[in-house]
Amino acid sequence: MTVEHQAELAALAKAIRLDTLTMVHRAKASHVGSCFSTAEILAVLYGDVLRVDPKNPRWADRDRFILSKGHAAAIVYAVLAERGFFPRRDLTEYCVDGSSLTGHLSHHVPGVEISTGSLGHGLPIGCGMALAAKRAGRPYRVFVLLSDGELDEGSNWEAILFAPQHRLDNLVAIVDYNKIQAFGMVQEVLDLAPLADKFRAFRWGVREVDGHDVSALSELVHQAPFEAGRPSVLIAHTVKGKGVSFMENQLAWHAKSPNAEQLAQAIRELEEKP
Amino acid sequence: MRTTFIETLCEAAARDERIWLLCGDLGYSVLDRFAERFPKRFVNVGVAEQNLTGVAAGIALSGNIVFTYSIANFPTLRCLEQIRNDVCYHRANVKIVSVGGGYVYGSQGYTHHGLEDLGILRTLPGLTILAPGDPVESRLAVSRILTLEGPCYLRLGKAGEPVVHRSPPAFEIGRAIVLREGRDVTLISTGGMLAHTVDVAQALAGRGISARVVSMHTLKPLDEAAVLSAAAETGAIVTVEEHSIHNGLGSAVAEVLATSPGPKAPLAIWGAPDAYQCTAGTQDYFRAACGNLADLVVRLLSGTVTSDPGKKFPS
Incomplete structure (x- = not known):
């Protein structure tokens, strides 16, 4: 990846973090920490990987992206607005009475494939889309972004069994492995370790990556499928609340919303970064 | 089926x-x-x-x-x-x-x-x-x-249900089918209870009761007009479903009757009691345990009973 492109993707990640901050502050909404751990993943997907057309969101052969951790909706709306699926000014409608920009992701927003919010729904739907594409000989790929906490849901493991059985090598799952779920550390609630080994045992192609390194993310996502005839999973090691010192690795920022003072400090910290 | x-x-x-x-x-x-x-x-x-x-x-x-x-x-x-x-x-x-x-x-x-x-x-x-x-x-x-x-x-249902319609009826989603005309009561059936309901209507005729039979093959959207015309034209309704007496066909019909400004009609709901069935039993055994449909119709018309939500299976 060129230095310029890397800088563009980093700038996109920064822009969507800033948008998200303002949105959750205005709405007094939760989940800013869960949004921030995904910023580079979304920047790489929407800035470098996904074959989508903001002018034609329903283009038949578009790549499909499903945010299964639907509580990170704010930052997905932000990246869609940055990509031109709808005007950036519409982001002020986030969580406002009567707005289609609901607190959990809504397919009534241009560019959103699937409404999510209840966990464990995205991967089964992604499997269906990938299977339909394969059997119809369509070229598109399906990307599903999962949280670590939602891997507690049994429905995910049904889908994790299903995808290799049907050789869904057009399916890429990305786990936002920030190690913190809603009410505790993943390790203390239901430990997922060894997560890569679990996926390997279920016959997935597996790679691990620093989920905040845009060039490493981009390189690996472009390599998928990691193994011929198998679905791919990229385990992205991330930091909850990444980018703002007082939010990083703090469980509280799953639920808290920044007040005016915290907002100002967070913006300052994000602006200072390259 | x-x-x-x-x-x-x-x-x-x-x-x-x-x-x-x-x-x-x-x-x-x-x-x-x-x-x-x-x-x-x-x-x-x-x-x-x-x-x-x-x-x-x-x-x-x-x-x-x-x-x-x-x-x-x-x-x-x-x-x-x-x-x-x-x-x-x-x-x-x-x-x-x-x-x-x-x-x-x-x-x-x-x-x-x-x-x-x-x-x-x-x-x-x-x-x-x-x-x-x-x-x-x-x-x-x-x-x-x-x-x-x-x-x-x-x-x-499963397999081997009797054929009720001798020839294919006009079938539209949301439009109930009247199988038999009647003056005294309407039996509205959904699902596999239809054959039994037709048999009961026949038996009731022998007891001097003229029963309309309606197949409510679509539970949603419900054919509200069929319910209201049954109320207006026959004056009493019994719903028949192999389903809990709560929230199914009987409840849907009750909602229409209760919220419509049109004519009211006494209603009885034949279905599964609000209880756990803890024993083995054939389909016929459990249907029988839901009560005798003909008797329910007779009791409704004589004003002695509506449905009995408290009824339980013998333990």
């Missing part, structure tokens, strides 16, 4: 390449004919109904018509939230098929009794719900739902 279902589906799938069939590891010796003819559009998803329903939504949202198939409560209650969020909210073209509604699997035990599906699914906006009354209606129902955009639930 299930044989009729798969035959009709195979005929349609030969004409329409968008039709898929997904099962949850059930349907041995029934679904084979579809799987053999259309292997690229058949998937046994395994014993995993949440994934079954999510996968179906994904395939449907890629431009297809997807039937999910399993028995009793497995394709409905086990994956209720997938039906709610993935299928209904997205208006995905998924047709959920459950075989064994009611007490078809009576002797298998309480886990296999399908008694709450209609009531629970009826609350989901935009979900069309069909429970055809005999194999003739089943065939017509499958044909019709193929032309219906959006989600649908098709509740079937």
